Amino acid sequence: PCIRYVVANQKGGVGKTTTVVNVATAMAIAGRRVLVVDVDPQANATSHLGVPQDLPRNAYRVLIGEQSAVEACVPTEVENLWLLPAHPDLYGITLELPQVEDWPYCLQRALQGLIPRFDFIWIDTPPSLGVLTINAMTAARYLVVPIQCEYFALEGLATLLRAMDRIHRAYNPELELHAIVLTMYDERTNLAYQVRQELTTHFPDRVMKTVIPRNVRLAEAPSFGRPIFLYDIRSRGAQAYLELAKELLNHEAHR
Amino acid sequence: PCIRYVVANQKGGVGKTTTVVNVATAMAIAGRRVLVVDVDPQANATSHLGVPQDLPRNAYRVLIGEQSAVEACVPTEVENLWLLPAHPDLYGITLELPQVEDWPYCLQRALQGLIPRFDFIWIDTPPSLGVLTINAMTAARYLVVPIQCEYFALEGLATLLRAMDRIHRAYNPELELHAIVLTMYDERTNLAYQVRQELTTHFPDRVMKTVIPRNVRLAEAPSFGRPIFLYDIRSRGAQAYLELAKELLNHEAHR
Numbered sequence: 001p002c003i004r005y006v007v008a009n010q011k012g013g014v015g016k017t018t019t020v021v022n023v024a025t026a027m028a029i030a031g032r033r034v035l036v037v038d039v040d041p042q043a044n045a046t047s048h049l050g051v052p053q054d055l056p057r058n059a060y061r062v063l064i065g066e067q068s069a070v071e072a073c074v075p076t077e078v079e080n081l082w083l084l085p086a087h088p089d090l091y092g093i094t095l096e097l098p099q100v101e102d103w104p105y106c107l108q109r110a111l112q113g114l115i116p117r118f119d120f121i122w123i124d125t126p127p128s129l130g131v132l133t134i135n136a137m138t139a140a141r142y143l144v145v146p147i148q149c150e151y152f153a154l155e156g157l158a159t160l161l162r163a164m165d166r167i168h169r170a171y172n173p174e175l176e177l178h179a180i181v182l183t184m185y186d187e188r189t190n191l192a193y194q195v196r197q198e199l200t201t202h203f204p205d206r207v208m209k210t211v212i213p214r215n216v217r218l219a220e221a222p223s224f225g226r227p228i229f230l231y232d233i234r235s236r237g238a239q240a241y242l243e244l245a246k247e248l249l250n251h252e253a254h255r
Numbered sequence: 256p257c258i259r260y261v262v263a264n265q266k267g268g269v270g271k272t273t274t275v276v277n278v279a280t281a282m283a284i285a286g287r288r289v290l291v292v293d294v295d296p297q298a299n300a301t302s303h304l305g306v307p308q309d310l311p312r313n314a315y316r317v318l319i320g321e322q323s324a325v326e327a328c329v330p331t332e333v334e335n336l337w338l339l340p341a342h343p344d345l346y347g348i349t350l351e352l353p354q355v356e357d358w359p360y361c362l363q364r365a366l367q368g369l370i371p372r373f374d375f376i377w378i379d380t381p382p383s384l385g386v387l388t389i390n391a392m393t394a395a396r397y398l399v400v401p402i403q404c405e406y407f408a409l410e411g412l413a414t415l416l417r418a419m420d421r422i423h424r425a426y427n428p429e430l431e432l433h434a435i436v437l438t439m440y441d442e443r444t445n446l447a448y449q450v451r452q453e454l455t456t457h458f459p460d461r462v463m464k465t466v467i468p469r470n471v472r473l474a475e476a477p478s479f480g481r482p483i484f485l486y487d488i489r490s491r492g493a494q495a496y497l498e499l500a501k502e503l504l505n506h507e508a509h510r
């Protein structure tokens with residue numbers, strides 16, 4: 001069956017896009033059929049995969065029901081990896097979509113036609129808890145939360161999990177917290193260590209053992225429109241994301 | 256006269272809150288009367304200044320017109336520095352506020368009563384271009400854009416400046432780009448150097464000479480509810496923000 005992940009955290013700049021692009025790519029390299037869905041108006045996942053941000057077929061047209069998701073998906077440079085690209089028109093959707101009946105289900109409905117074609121779907125979201133993130137969480141089964149080990153991260157997690165609960169009750173009963181991923185981890189700082197301890201205590205079987213280190217190669221790869229594996233496979237960032245993809249695949253098996 | 260700044264960038268985690276809190280504090284320490292307005296539902300600026308995020312008088316009640324801004328402002332630990340605190344209820348405002356007539360002017364109207372009491376007002380915004388950021392940009396004269404020197408930052412700047420132009424034309428003719436601040440700057444990486452060159456070429460008289468280095472003390476200070484100056488005045492982060500505040504004050508004089 002197709003496993004649908006949503007990667008969300010309203011705290012900005014915590015590595016949502018970097019995690020979606022690199023984990024999805026790692027799974028595609030392992031031979032699985034993978035789709036990345038980009039519903040962030042910034043369209044960072046789209047440009048990180050080397051795809052233009054102004055394609056006429058895109059996630060905005062799909063969400064408002066003008067196009068089918070099957071038509072709008074495009075292949076990427078990575079074999080087995082496809083993308084439903086974002087578009088800046090998504091900025092306007094916060095005001096437009098709520099006029100549509102059953103607006104929280106727009107993405108879930110749109111992805112129905114794609115589920116038979118893929119083993120995994122990874123949805124990237126903007127740093128907010130608004131209309132687009134609600135749609136993404138309604139369309140997915142597993143929530144994956146990237147967290148930077150800094151103070152504001154802890155404050156935001158409680159708010160995010162409350163929002164998840166609300167969506168679970170109101171729109172999507174199969175939604176659950178699947179994994180917490182520590183990103184941009186700097187083992188030299190005490191702060192990172194303390195936040196990690198705190199998270200591991202509160203969420204013992206959700207915090208992934210694989211920690212993503214701060215690694216400049218991960219920040220360089222997007223400017224070449226490539227996932228880390230096509231930019232610098234030997235980097236610490238690439239190795240960590242390979243490990244993480246393996247752990248998530250096994251984490252899956254245990255469920 | 257009271258100078259109103261809005262600090263915005265829809266790219267998440269670039270140092271908006273850190274810049275607002277620390278520059279506002281530096282100006283207050285220099286004897287100016289300063290107000291921080293927090294319209295981010297995450298309420299990070301509120302907690303960074305050691306103020307609870309669930310006060311009954313807050314920016315949400317002020318925006319919907321239930322309370323006056325004068326009533327809702329609270330003093331902080333820093334002399335001359337006051338705060339209009341955020342509240343998680345702001346999460347709902349994206350759907351609520353557009354029902355109000357002239358919704359883009361809610362914050363501008365609310366701040367009218369405060370202008371005589373302060374020399375500077377610094378508005379912190381969420382990582383989006385939605386209703387709250389539009390309100391903040393309509394209420395301010397000067398836009399200050401923190402930017403991390405990484406690839407996605409450049410992509411986002413063009414979108415942000417287009418949004419600024421739209422707001423300038425539609426709601427607030429005095430709004431202008433005042434300063435671009437390079438944050439979390441790591442001089443060891445080539446990427447940071449290239450992005451800095453690119454920005455300095457395109458915006459020669461807007462990019463601040465003071466660059467904020469990556470400095471873990473800046474990330475630690477929020478967990479103590481204090482600006483960097485009350486946490487570690489000798490740190491590189493504190494020194495950089497003192498320099499930046501001086502440069503912004505002088506930048507002001509040149510206008």
Ligand SMILES: Nc1ncnc2c1ncn2[C@@H]1O[C@H](COP(=O)(O)OP(=O)(O)OP(=O)(O)O)[C@@H](O)[C@H]1O
Nearest residue numbers: 012013014015016017018127184214215219267405
């Ligand atoms: N482990 C890492 N080491 C170094 N840089 C990283 C790492 N992960 C991500 N980055 C860089 O940090 C910035 C933020 O990451 P990213 O854009 O993935 O976060 P995000 O949560 O998707 O942001 P937003 O909230 O804006 O959507 C990007 O410039 C990215 O290239």
Ligand SMILES: Nc1ncnc2c1ncn2[C@@H]1O[C@H](COP(=O)(O)OP(=O)(O)OP(=O)(O)O)[C@@H](O)[C@H]1O
Nearest residue numbers: 012150267268269270271272273382439469470474
């Ligand atoms: N110069 C710096 N060096 C090291 N850490 C920093 C620096 N500036 C900010 N930080 C830390 O990086 C994280 C992001 O900064 P901050 O929260 O100020 O960004 P933001 O743009 O306000 O984020 P958001 O988009 O979520 O509102 C925070 O944990 C903060 O403590």
Ligand SMILES: [Mg+2]
Nearest residue numbers: 016017040044
């Ligand atoms: Mg992103």
Ligand SMILES: [Mg+2]
Nearest residue numbers: 271272295299
């Ligand atoms: Mg912030």
